[in-house]
Amino acid sequence: xxxTNHWSPAVRGPWWGLLSLLLVFSLTASTAPSAWAxxxxxxxxxEAVVEETDAAEEPAAEEPAAxxxxxxxxxxxxxxxxxxxxxxxxxxxxxxxxxxxxxTINTLFMFLCGVLVIFMQAGFALVEVGLNQAKNAxxxxxxxxxxxxxxxxxYLFIGYGLMYPGADYAGKxxxxxxxxxxxxxxxxxxxxxxxxxxxxxxxxxxxxADFIFQVAFAATAATIVxxxxxxxxxxxxxxxxxxxxxxIVYPISGxxxxxxxxAAAEGFADFAGSIVVxxxxxxxxxxxxxxxxxxxxxxxxxxxxxxxxxxxTFVTLGVFILLIGWFGFNPGSQLTYASTVxxxxxxxxxxxxxLSACAGAIxxxxxxxxxxxxxxxxxxxxxxxxxxxxxxxxxxxxxxxxSLIIGAIAGLLVxxxxxxxxxxxxxDPVGAFPVHGVCGVWGGIATGIFGTALPVIEEVTLTRGxxxxxxxxxxxxxxxxxxxxxxxxxxxxxxxxxLRVTPKEEQEGxxxxxxxxxxxxxxxxAH
Amino acid sequence: MKKIExxxxxxxxxxxxxxxxxxxxxGMTVTEVRGFGRQRGHTETYRGTxxxxxxxxxxxxxxxVNDDIADKALSAIVGAAKTGQVGDGKIFVTELxxxxxxxxGESGPTAI
Numbered sequence: 001x002x003x004t005n006h007w008s009p010a011v012r013g014p015w016w017g018l019l020s021l022l023l024v025f026s027l028t029a030s031t032a033p034s035a036w037a038x039x040x041x042x043x044x045x046x047e048a049v050v051e052e053t054d055a056a057e058e059p060a061a062e063e064p065a066a067x068x069x070x071x072x073x074x075x076x077x078x079x080x081x082x083x084x085x086x087x088x089x090x091x092x093x094x095x096x097x098x099x100x101x102x103x104t105i106n107t108l109f110m111f112l113c114g115v116l117v118i119f120m121q122a123g124f125a126l127v128e129v130g131l132n133q134a135k136n137a138x139x140x141x142x143x144x145x146x147x148x149x150x151x152x153x154x155y156l157f158i159g160y161g162l163m164y165p166g167a168d169y170a171g172k173x174x175x176x177x178x179x180x181x182x183x184x185x186x187x188x189x190x191x192x193x194x195x196x197x198x199x200x201x202x203x204x205x206x207x208x209a210d211f212i213f214q215v216a217f218a219a220t221a222a223t224i225v226x227x228x229x230x231x232x233x234x235x236x237x238x239x240x241x242x243x244x245x246x247x248i249v250y251p252i253s254g255x256x257x258x259x260x261x262x263a264a265a266e267g268f269a270d271f272a273g274s275i276v277v278x279x280x281x282x283x284x285x286x287x288x289x290x291x292x293x294x295x296x297x298x299x300x301x302x303x304x305x306x307x308x309x310x311x312x313t314f315v316t317l318g319v320f321i322l323l324i325g326w327f328g329f330n331p332g333s334q335l336t337y338a339s340t341v342x343x344x345x346x347x348x349x350x351x352x353x354x355l356s357a358c359a360g361a362i363x364x365x366x367x368x369x370x371x372x373x374x375x376x377x378x379x380x381x382x383x384x385x386x387x388x389x390x391x392x393x394x395x396x397x398x399x400x401x402x403s404l405i406i407g408a409i410a411g412l413l414v415x416x417x418x419x420x421x422x423x424x425x426x427x428d429p430v431g432a433f434p435v436h437g438v439c440g441v442w443g444g445i446a447t448g449i450f451g452t453a454l455p456v457i458e459e460v461t462l463t464r465g466x467x468x469x470x471x472x473x474x475x476x477x478x479x480x481x482x483x484x485x486x487x488x489x490x491x492x493x494x495x496x497x498x499l500r501v502t503p504k505e506e507q508e509g510x511x512x513x514x515x516x517x518x519x520x521x522x523x524x525x526a527h
Numbered sequence: 528m529k530k531i532e533x534x535x536x537x538x539x540x541x542x543x544x545x546x547x548x549x550x551x552x553x554g555m556t557v558t559e560v561r562g563f564g565r566q567r568g569h570t571e572t573y574r575g576t577x578x579x580x581x582x583x584x585x586x587x588x589x590x591x592v593n594d595d596i597a598d599k600a601l602s603a604i605v606g607a608a609k610t611g612q613v614g615d616g617k618i619f620v621t622e623l624x625x626x627x628x629x630x631x632g633e634s635g636p637t638a639i
Contacts (some may be wrong), residue, residue: 304576305576305578306571306578307573308573372572372575373572374572376572376575378573378574379574379575415575419575422575
């Protein structure tokens with residue numbers, strides 16, 4: 001599966017992804033790509049691979065009329081881009097030793113950054129488990145394990161192709177490059193066909209590293225929600241949700257920005273995903289928390305009752321792991337590292353990231369100290385995460401002073417949002433929406449306010465005001481996309497009775513009710 | 528024979544143990560317990576919401592002693608566990624009907 005140009009837009013839909021899932025298993029490793037294309041941009045704009053049409057494997061038989069058009073389009077493409085064709089006369093310019101060196105550095109560095117981002121899964125698991133009751137520890141751990149496992153596989157077959165459909169879909173709302181890494185199905189040795197000469201249509205880094213990096217981001221968006229719905233969402237509902245966000249919701253809005261879609265064309269900036277990753281997860285979590293309603297006993301007679309987390313040491317360790325993982329998230333999003341300029345930008349991003357994180361933690365601590373007489377650890381921990389989320393969109397284009405301000409305001413916003421949710425009686429046990437939703441949107445808007453890289457659209461530089469409006473528009477639009485999608489999905493699950501566990505199960509703990517298991521040996525009764 | 532149950536503060540456990548060993552005690556049982564007396568609970572704040580913790584964690588020490596050293600054991604516990612603040616704990620003394628050493632099956636005062 002590679003070129004899917006012959007599919008008319010009318011037939012592309014969510015079901016198409018499922019069809020692809022079936023088709024990919026029938027693919028053989030012989031479907032080698034005939035041309036590669038990759039735009040030389042700092043953003044993750046990647047283009048589809050145009051493959052030779054393998055009539056036997058393509059679902060062309062279903063649409064014979066459209067196939068001819070596809071062949072024509074392919075002809076045009078192959079003339080435009082320099083190509084690597086094993087069986088053709090044209091040989092691409094080979095990569096110079098310097099290009100090979102750069103390709104290697106970029107690839108291995110991106111791989112390591114991807115691994116750091118995957119490490120964030122451990123951080124999320126610890127934060128969510130620690131901020132909830134001991135009787136739900138197995139359930140939350142299990143949900144964290146499964147959103148990654150299901151999400152990573154579905155992202156390979158469906159999500160990745162939706163998020164990076166290629167240059168054919170530049171400036172559009174939707175596209176699909178086919179399943180597999182860069183639309184290559186289950187081709188086993190992707191590295192073999194790669195030309196490391198970007199000047200001749202080659203790549204700057206290995207598609208394998210790119211997939212590891214991107215799947216880690218998709219998993220981050222997915223895992224945010226388990227905290228917001230903890231203590232009452234059915235396990236099966238979470239599995240359904242995990243599939244939907246990783247395969248459909250996150251990749252489509254991700255494509256608008258990182259896949260070279262409509263938001264990217266308008267100049268919207270979200271360097272590492274305040275909006276694309278965190279706001280999507282945060283607003284999905286809000287939809288879940290609203291539809292589920294609060295945990296039993298959380299609001300009694302209109303008054304908020306605390307349900308303290310059972311292990312704040314876990315939470316602290318989790319936040320530190322997230323901080324470490326964020327150095328893969330933000331600096332890693334530079335994508336190219338093999339030059340002094342890239343090395344400087346990559347590490348500069350590390351500096352803005354750490355400053356914002358620390359400012360967020362300090363401001364949250366001060367506010368909790370002033371408001372409730374004592375400094376509150378969980379607020380300060382949320383504050384550090386808030387600072388990290390806030391800087392994520394703009395870490396490459398703000399001054400150090402700006403990064404401190406962005407983090408400080410995020411630290412203020414997160415405490416305000418936690419208090420506000422309590423007033424609205426929306427139960428978000430870990431503060432997933434305040435941290436990722438509210439501060440994600442703040443990060444997007446802050447990019448417009450503090451960003452030094454004003455976008456140039458059709459040779460006209462946007463004014464500061466236009467930049468802020470653009471950032472606000474897309475921050476809200478992408479958040480709304482995630483919220484509405486998840487509201488519908490959780491709404492359907494609620495209608496068919498699959499959303500929430502029974503009150504008895506909830507009070508005894510989901511560990512016993514859903515899994516017949518408990519996390520700690522000494523937990524015999526619910527507390 | 529008497530059974531002495533002493534509810535004391537966590538950080539006084541070691542001192543109480545040393546004091547009891549000093550008067551000749553050879554064994555004891557310690558349990559983590561929660562409860563309240565005149566100290567009542569205390570307030571905590573979690574994510575902006577204040578709440579009271581009614582059951583305060585304490586440690587319960589259980590010992591069995593022969594009548595001749597019961598008074599010495601009691602004063603040893605009081606001496607070691609006392610801070611003078613409300614919440615120091617309580618000691619309950621009851622008559623012990625029987626004691627059996629599992630290993631040998633012997634019973635009565637020699638089994639203690």
